[in-house]
Amino acid sequence: MRQIVASAQSVRLLCPLAPVSWTSPVSWTSPHLICSILPTWTHKAPYSTFEIPAWLCWNGLTSAPGFMEITSEWALLGYRLSTCLGSSQRRFHGGVVFVLGLLSVFLLAGLIGLGVHYHSVRSSAEDISVIIDNLTERLQDSNNKFCSVSEERDLLLANLTEITKEMEKLQSLSVHNSVIMNNLTERLQDSNNNLSSMSEERDLLLANLTEITKEMEKLQSLSVHNSVIINNLTERLQDSNNKLSSMSEERDLLLANLTEITKEMEKLQSLPVQKKTCPAGWRMFRRSCYLRSNESGSWFTGRQDCREKGADLVVIDSTEEQTFLSTFTEVATWIGLTDRDEEGTWKWIDGTPLTSRYWRSNQPDNGNGDPQWGEEDCVHIRAEGKTGDNWNDLSCDASLRWICEKNAGL
Known part of the structure; x- marks a missing residue:
């Protein structure tokens, strides 16, 4: 301006x-x-x-x-x-100087523009170089991953081929295995049936042998009825011998025991008739003496008291004895039956399994799982029940009276 x-x-x-x-x-x-x-x-x-x-x-x-x-x-x-x-010369020189000055300004402006443009291009080149390096690294990583995936694919294909071959082999064996499994299943079922039948027969024989053993112990103190009992035992021994003939080693052992019992029976036949008696306070039924306690306690306390008296908790092995004991006691009393060794498997204290049962309705129930009753592993006679169904399971720690039993003496 x-x-x-x-x-x-x-x-x-x-x-x-x-x-x-x-x-x-x-x-x-x-x-x-x-x-x-x-x-x-x-x-x-x-x-x-x-x-x-x-x-x-x-x-x-x-x-x-x-x-x-x-x-x-x-x-x-x-x-x-x-x-x-x-002057023309001065005019010419002045014009040239002025034009050269203008050209210098334009040249300087051009150089400045070129410098700015070069700096911008250089920065862009550096950015492009960094981008190219990043892309190169990513491309290298992708190539490495692709190689790894290719190796895994080849390994999986090899495994799939092996599995396919194994499947073909298994399919060829399936029919044969099915036939074998059916045969084995049938044979196993037959074996289970035979074993179940033999187990029942063995348990029955064991029960018979137990009863005979008890009878033999009682026969040692028999009086007038020895001959009748011996005849009954002889018949039962003959039946047991017939059944034991079809058993294995266990049955042979039972037969040997029965033979010894038979010999004892023959000796008892020659014994003189003697009168049996019970201690004072005890009550006699057939060839056993019974005592009802005056105090109460747990099942274990009752058994210990009976043992101290040379007896044990009562073992009921006949309907007549069950009827006698139901009228003998007027209160709930412990008897010698328990499943403490194995839940649900009831045994008498002498080790014999339970054969005759006189349970009340819906018993035994082991307390129906109610925590207030606990585990009910011992048995007592309920005084208010009928003579044929008055047994009930109860916790062994409950406090009741008890009945002791022992053989009558001479």
């Missing part, structure tokens, strides 16, 4: 960033002003001052004070200034 200060005597041209000194005459033309001046050049930052006689300016300038804004182009300004020089 340039400004001209006009007065009656002169026109002052204000040029920013003008040279320090310039003594060449200037001829300058603008759309509104043509001046031929010989400037008196002095440097006053930031402007240089030209003194222009007012009578040398025309085309719109008057002697009144005022300002004019000049917007002409730099190249045209240089050319027109050069035409105002008094």
Whole structure:
């Protein structure tokens, strides 16, 4: 931007960033002003001052004070200034210097633009290099994973081939195995049936042998009825011998025991008839003595008391004895039956299994799982029940009376 200060005597041209000194005459033309001046050049930052006689300016300038804004182009300004020089050589040199100055400015601006562009391109190149490195690493990782997956696939294919072969072999064996399994199942079922039958027969024989043994012990103290009992035992022994003939080693052992019992029976037949008696306070039924306790206690306490008296808790082995004991006691009393060794397997205290049962309805129930009753592993006779079904299972720690039993003495 340039400004001209006009007065009656002169026109002052204000040029920013003008040279320090310039003594060449200037001829300058603008759309509104043509001046031929010989400037008196002095440097006053930031402007240089030209003194222009007012009578040398025309085309719109008057002697009144005022300002004019000049917007002409730099190249045209240089050319027109050069035409105002008094000397052609000075005009030429001034124009060249001015144009060279403009070219230097444009060149500097171009160099600055190229530097900025180069810096931008270099930064972009570095970013592209980093991106290429990242993509290369990711591509390498993908290749490694692909190789690993390929190896796993080959291994799985090999395993699948082996499994397919094994399946074909198993399918060929399935029919044969099915026939074998059916045969084995049938043979196992037959064996189970035979074993069950033999087990029942063995238990029956054991029960018979137990009863016979008890009878033998009682026969040692028999009186008048020895001959009748011996005949009954002989018949039962004969039946046992017939059944034992079909058994294995266990049955042979039972037969040997029965043979010894038979010999004892023959000896008893020659014994004189003797009268049996019971201690004071004991009650006799057939060939046994019975005592009902006066105090109460647990099942274990009752058994210990009986043993101290040379007896044990009563063992019921006949309906007649069950009827006798039901009328003998008027309160609940312990008897010698328990399943403490194995839940649900009831045995007498002498080790014989339970054969005759006189349970109340819905008994035994082991307390129906009610914690307040606990494990009911011992048996007692209920006084209010019928003579045929008055047994009940109860906790062995309950406090009841008990009945002791022992053989009658001579």
